[in-house]
Amino acid sequence: MRHVMACLMFLGTTVSYATRVSMSVGIVAMTSNNSYGHPVFSHWTRSIQDTILSSFFWGYIVLQIPAGYIAGRFGGKYLMLISMATTGVVNLLLPIAAIKGDYIAVCACRIVMGLVQGLLYPSLHGVLGHWVPVTERSRLGTFVYAGAQLGTIVELLTSGVLAASPWGWPSVFYVAGISCIVWSVLWLIFGDSTPDSSRWISKEERNYIETNAGSNKIGHEKIPTPWKSILTCLPFWAILLAHSGQNLGFWTLLTELPSYMKNVLNVDIKENGQLSALPYIAMYILSFFFSWLADFLVNRKIVRLVTSRRIFNTIAQWGPAVALLGLSYLPAGNLSLAVIILTITCGLNGAHYVGFMLSHIDLSPNHASTMMGFTNGIGAIFSILAPLTVSFVVEDETSAADWRKVFFISVAFYFLVNLFYLLFISADVQPWNEPKPSKALEDGVKKSDEKKADKKLRNTGEHKF
Template identity: 70%
Template sequence: MGVSDVQDAAPKPDRMIGMRHVVVFLLFLATTVSYATRVSMSVAIVAMTTPNNYSYPVFEWDRKIQDTLLSSFFWGYIVLQIPAGMLAGRFGGKLLIFVSMLITGIVNLFVPLAADMGDWVAVCGCRIVMGLAQGLLYPSLHGLLGQWSPASERSRMGTFVYAGAQLGTIIEMMMAGVLSAGPWGWPSVYYVAGITCLGWAVLWIIFGASTPGTSRWISKEERKYIEMNAGSLDITEQKKMPTPWKSIWTSLPFWAIILAHCGQSLGFWTLLTEIPSYMSKVLGVNIKNNGLLSALPYVAMYILSFIFSWTADLLVNRNILSLLTVRKVFNTIAFWGPAAALLALSYLPAGHLTMAVVILTITVGLNGAHYVGFLISHIDLSPNFASTLMGITNGCGNIFSIMAPLSVSLVVKDETSASEWRKVFFISIAFYFLSNLFFILFMSGKIQDWNEPQVNNSLEEGVKKEEKKETEKKSEGEHRF
């Protein structure tokens, strides 16, 4: 059956807003809120260690303790990526994402009490638990997108959901500072985050569903349209499917996604965590003291990500470019664009504030194209195992997220030395360039053979054998007659 046949058999529903849009909007809110809770500590920790006028506790945490608290989230975050992918693929993402946000909300509510009674060790424990809980999030998101997004809408739906990470970062950078400086003090940062997570969990348990087939709110027309165009099986069928581990790990297109995810994580987190220090120590531009300048690159990334996604879907749906070509083009924009901008930034003379901010904004903004590059490609390869694939690549990628600041501490001995910082940038540039080159050479836009259930194949073989036996019996009977 061709694409046109599928569309004729399952036309797009007339209603502009369907249940798939409601689910995708809730997933967008989940990404926004979850990222806001990650960033909250980065802002609130300043208030927690600075005297205030409202008698809230002040903690004497040195730089080492603060860095430990900020990184402890990722200690837990990496652990459950692959198991979460397998569970989401087998049982659906609804329950997992609910548990993720529920635990995140509860932990945030307890952070002020933990800090007051157990100091930094208790807070560190809370961050690890929150990391464990959010380790369930991205694999579940990918599995749900695989079930709910028709191929023709996948780029913009995926971008809409994952761009919530940038929006959550922007909102929290602005809100947390205001809350910390107000009469409710730094504890209010965690209380607002916790209540927001719990509020989302209530909405999700009412309106969320792992698949169109398990949603009680969806129309028959929309369900048929999604199921005929998403390329994935219902969860009841997926439960019977053994995970094709050998095929996954020997798939070059999948390795292209792994390397792209690792290159993206190293490059992006180097930008996020180290560029402000470089601009301050080497260029003499203290961007941290200007909230607008700090948020500007991420505002650019948020806006451009939607422009990229709509353009990508337009190119595919109008048959201007193939899906595979679109993935490669936008991944190249997301990787080689920032690589070139980083190279320019590393040779920028000191004191050029405007040019430094322009280059940084371009670097981060172009990186928004990765949402319609490698990040959604798991679903292109295997809608049925998208959550498992995402668990693997996100786990590997976050190892490189942790490596980003470590590479700086190993390479840069003198923070005012431009030549030493260039070595750090060259590492990111190399990862950006080589990982995207591998992606261009070996990525595929076709659903892989191992996406289909082996159980169904064996059933088909059994049916064929039975049909053959029936034919043989009939021919024997006719021969006797």
């Protein structure tokens, strides 16, 4: 059943990311004259299009921390259901909103989509913490999160085809919406927050997971969140900084690098759908290799779990840093080498799934959703800062020297946050993972022990004194 759950969560991340990317491709068709009789929004300027594309993140930041807290207290099943079902409905309504309300209504739809998708990752991380045994954590965790790359690949390769079909650009959003609704039905039937609450799981598998996952065996019993312990925990700050550096570097790479390649290297990667998808394909494939290798090294006791986390987080962050430096000094017009470096950069970044992403669960399976909500929320702010950094630093888009400043900022972040991670990360379950017993419970246990001792003394004929 844990494998069924992993497949469902994998499909969830795949569909959710596909809906995020759908607008990136759909907006091109929406503003194009070749739309098979469907409404055309040719009056949308570059500024309006950028506003529409960024509006998703305005909502995405808001509910990250509350979602992590709620999922930690009450479980993630229904938060994930609300997230995906609402995303599906919004996608189905988006074409009508665009026709009736123009770009303002589209922005409103994207903000709502961002709000509800802000519930997804914190909830999913908490569910993973309860369902995945330590020995399978790298493989199943990577499998689930690699759906993000697959969703991006599928959307890049299919949205253009759908938009160019007689069904036109609305079909891009209809397909995305229907996919979300179908997933929501499957999740409602088969999904559960914990093995303890699942009606499909066998008793043997439940015992196996509860023995090896490190989470609360009773399920969700409204465990209070130890905020002070979390916020004063150095390994947690190592995760937070690694997550923030990852988002700044990766989103600078994916949102702004195509502009650099076009304006400085005279290479337009967006003209070729296959080339656009290639970096994501590399990241998707290599993430599975890294996850298998991580579990192999730990389960064979070749390295400790914390050493594995350090190795793969270094590959994920210092590897792209080196590749970015190489790309910033690449001669103009060299398409093949540019695409190879970009593909290697994204491919190496796939190791972060078995780096800091799973460290939340290592530290505290019971509070993984809360920590994920916190780090993902802060990380989302750095995702927004990525394009703003380019706007602030790059005065001449054709100047290689200006773009190098942007790359040096990303390289510096990658280097420093991973260095902090190497120094302070831990893979040990923290003492604050389990709730402290109440004073009444402690007194009860003490009295119970005294009664047992008295009974034993009476049975043996001995006196208490």
